[in-house]
Amino acid sequence: MSRQDNPGVILPPPLIYGIGLVVGLVLKAILPLAELPAWARAIGLICILLSFIPGPWALIVMLRAGTHPEPSHPTTALVTDGPFRFTRNPIYLTFTLFLAGLALLTSNLWMLAACAVVVAVMHPGVIFREERYLEAKFGEAYRAYRQRVRRWL
Secondary structure (H helix, E strand, O other): OOOOOOOOOOOOOOHHHHHHHHHHHHHHOOOOOOOOOOOOOHHHHHHHHOOOHHHHHHHHHHHHOOOOOOOOOOOOOOOOOOHHHHOHHHHHHHHHHHHHHHHHHHOOOOHHHHHHHHHHHHHHHHHHHHHHHHHHHHHHHHHHHHHOOOOOO
């Protein structure tokens, strides 16, 4: 039996983040918690605005390199330029900034907690699997990249 050429993530990452968003919305509707101060909402807006930088930039760089951004597809190139110079996971950083920012902006502590759970699920369910896959596929080139660039920031 041959191994499929992808990292075998547990679920598509946008779905994992989407579940966190829905869980946060449902829990806030069922059991609202205290409102956050205005400064927290301002930080939320900043996070949302910042979230529009790394992800779209990463998609452009990946497509130019000829590799597919979805982890269910084979990776055909090790991309280390663009936002990948600063973070090994710019698209997941975008999703995380957006979800946390939305939670802060809407004063939704349930969504903020769900965001923490999402990140905790992403590590073993997606990120660690992708890292093992990339190391197996690109060997020393990926190990050197991993030494140079942090997982998040």
